Amino acid sequence: MTDDGPSIVNDVAARRGRSGLERFVPKHIQDLIIMVIVSIGNVALMSAKIFVAYSTGSFSITTSAIESSADVFVSGTLMLQWLREKSNSLKSYPRGRNTEAATNIFISAVMLTLSVSSYLRSLERFVKNEVHLIVETHDVALVGANIVVKILFSFLCFTRRKSPRIWVLFKDQVVDIVANFVAFAALIISIKYFTTADLIGATLILIMIVFNWSTILWSSWNNSQGCAGTKKENAAILKILEENREFFVRYAGFLTFHTGDLILVEVYGDLMQTSRNELASLKEKITEIEHVAHVYFMNFDEAENLPLVEKDSGKNENLDGNDGKMTKNVTFEDYMELQPINSA
Structure with a gap:
């Protein structure tokens, strides 16, 4: 095979075949930009939710904060994997070696352990009647802002949905949006009507976490054994x-x-x-x-x-x-x- 440099004609034809932003910013750079934005945003949103969980004492917000920590894990891990991939020679990396499954198994195990242990602690507080919800206006505003930003992130990820890594990020944002809505609704209902709603909200979020991460754990375990394409x-x-x-x-x-x-x-x-x-x-x-x-x-x-x-x-x-x-x-x-x- 000869290595003729890219001709001007072929280069122009290739550029014409590209669409919109791709003419100026390559796909892999678009992916990196999205991962950086989402990673930084996830850290800020998780910090805000931890503050709300601490100040309100809400079970559902606490469980939702743990789910948000998963977003930080996922976006950060995907970005590190992207950087590692680009820093290695594509001629030899990764050549069939499973690089993501082990990381996914570790993160899944951590998330399942954290969420279940946190829920059991919340359940213990509820049984002992240690429920003392203190909700201020800024707490409600922070949770609402969290939902809005997550929706914006999901739209951003959806623009590059054909990229497997960004598709993973998109699904992660959607799950967190649902968890935030449940936590927000449970918090409002527990203030206005009955405090049991807070624990119900935490239970629903826990079920979501267990379902999502157990699925990832199972599929990653299968992939870690090595398999061909479908x-x-x-x-x-x-x-x-x-x-x-x-x-x-x-x-x-x-x-x-x-x-x-x-x-x-x-x-x-x-x-x-x-x-x-x-x-x-x-x-x-x-x-x-x-x-x-x-x-x-x-x-x-x-x-x-x-x-x-x-x-x-x-x-x-x-x-x-x-x-x-x-x-x-x-x-x-x-x-x-x-x-x-x-x-x-």
């Missing part, structure tokens, strides 16, 4: 590669790996002589598939004995007319046994 994802990748066979002299197949929420694709084949822009356009088509993070092009000879993703026909057919052997989806353990990877 049938839907593999089918989408296969379709693009089949439609762009002209890029390859010989084509063997591909492998997919999860790294938590994202997918890595390794395409095995000998490439035609082509420009950097043409190869980049093929990569972009594949990375536009939901959850696909990176695409690596490997030599055809490296595919020997690898259990590549199978074609619809049940065989991998090379461009020279030779049929490949029967294949199957690869697991992380299979791949490590067949071809150990040295981390960069």
Whole structure:
């Protein structure tokens, strides 16, 4: 493959194909800006909610504050993962190694432990009749402002919803908005009508936290064991590669790996002589598939004995007319046994 620098014609064509803000700010920079804004905002909002929880003594606000701390964990972790990824060579990072699942498991365990222990403490106070709600106007205003800012953050994240990391942030903002509404309603009802509403609100928020984080814990645990892309994802990748066979002299197949929420694709084949822009356009088509993070092009000879993703026909057919052997989806353990990877 030749390494002709990007031509002016191709560069102009590529720019015309981009939309709006993307012409001036690359997608990955947009993601970073959103993550920084949301991370800083989450710290400020969590601090405000902790202050309200302390000054009011509200069970629901306290439980909601713990849920908000999850936002800080999530946004901060996603940003650190982004920075780590950019600081490593994309040719060797992460090459099938699971980098996010272990972090997600740790955060999930911490959040579940904190939320349950805090709720049990609130329940103990309620049973002992240690409920003393003291609510001022500024407390209500802070909770209301928290909801408004979270709604703005959710709209900001929604603008980049095709990015897996920003989509995670978006869902996190939506969950916190619901938790804030429940806490706000429980606080008002407990002041106006009956104090039991505060504990009911805390219970509802706890159920939300347990449901969301137990789901993340379970999926992250599965991903930590190593797995290939789903049938839907593999089918989408296969379709693009089949439609762009002209890029390859010989084509063997591909492998997919999860790294938590994202997918890595390794395409095995000998490439035609082509420009950097043409190869980049093929990569972009594949990375536009939901959850696909990176695409690596490997030599055809490296595919020997690898259990590549199978074609619809049940065989991998090379461009020279030779049929490949029967294949199957690869697991992380299979791949490590067949071809150990040295981390960069």
